[in-house]
Amino acid sequence: MVKTDKPIKEKLVEFLNSKNYFTDALAFAEEKSGVNRLYLFGGCVAVLSLYLVVGYASGFIVALLGFLYPAYASVKAIESSDKEDDTQWLTYWVVYSAFSIAEFFSDIFLSWFPLYFLFKCMFLCWCMAPFSWNGSEFIYRRFIQPFVMKHESEAEALLSQATKAAKDLYGKAETEAKKVAMDHVMGETESKKEE
DSSP states (O other): OOOOOOOOOHHHHHHSSSSHHHHHHHHHHHHHHHHHHHHHHHHHHHHHHHHHHHHHTTHHHHHHHHHHHHHHHHHHHHHSSSSHHHHHHHHHHHHHHHHHHHHHHHHHHHHTTTTHHHHHHHHHHHHHOOSSSSSHHHHHHIIIIIHHHHHHHHHHHHHHHHHHHHHHHHHHHHHHHHHHHHHHHHHHHHHHHHO
């Protein structure tokens, strides 16, 4: 059986009619203004897009959008019994992490482009979109998974070496700490005997 996704507009309308704080605010605005909540949402998206082009603290707004909703959805996924949503959000966080690392090196140059934050926001929205061919799934299957599978044995060897080195370092530190503590206790005992 082939799984088919609902059309994007249908999924959006379904989301806009679900029960949460955002949609409650939209329902309130719809009731007061008489404007359909789909159009209100579109207006919010348009204003946000314009703000990301010319507004102050655009980087913060994009970072907040790229983190806040996915974090909330991840908590809901953890608490649900459905494992498919867990996989969706784990995939998002893997891609988000890879993107953040790549962005660390390129952000200094790319942030000077006028539409950078708008495109970054669109990219993150594509990555968290509620359909099976979203950006996270595409990037993970196309780039990250093949890279990790190709280098899995080297990564496991490095992790094993790092774990062994950390355990050795911890063991040495523990031994030294015990030795210093014993020397301190023995030194106090010796000084009391001399008194």
